[in-house]
Amino acid sequence: MPQWRKALSVLAARSKIDSAAIFDMNGNLLSRTENFAEKQEDIMAVLHVLTSSNQLKLIKLSVFGDVFTCVCPGQAGVLLANSEGRLFVAVRTLKCMVIAFSNEEARGSCLYHVMEFCKMLESKGG
DSSP states (O other): OHHHHHHHHHHHTSTTOSEEEEEETTSOEEEEOTTOOOOHHHHHHHHHHHHOTTGGGOOEEEETTEEEEESSOOSTTEEEEEETTEEEEEEEOSSEEEEEEEETTSSSOHHHHHHHHHHHHHHTTO
């Protein structure tokens, strides 16, 4: 778990990310920022969406007490949605799933930071 915590600190240090967490492909929590509040059923729903071939048909997703509207259908394994000024990003790698939230008005791209973070994880075998 310490290696996941250290990796997540890299993502959380970026000013675009408000909260984030890493889960394995069974939905088990590997690491999270202090302010990330997860519900297991929501984690499993997001994991299902990211592994589903019907992802491009998704329009709304209810997670963590908010209803998020998909901003654009992205590539397989990537989800970007917003809800009242908050952005929700979920990205699946070969071995894990990263979920992050940010404020829509924060400088930079939450999606970009999470995608780059996932590339870094994959290059290190995570």
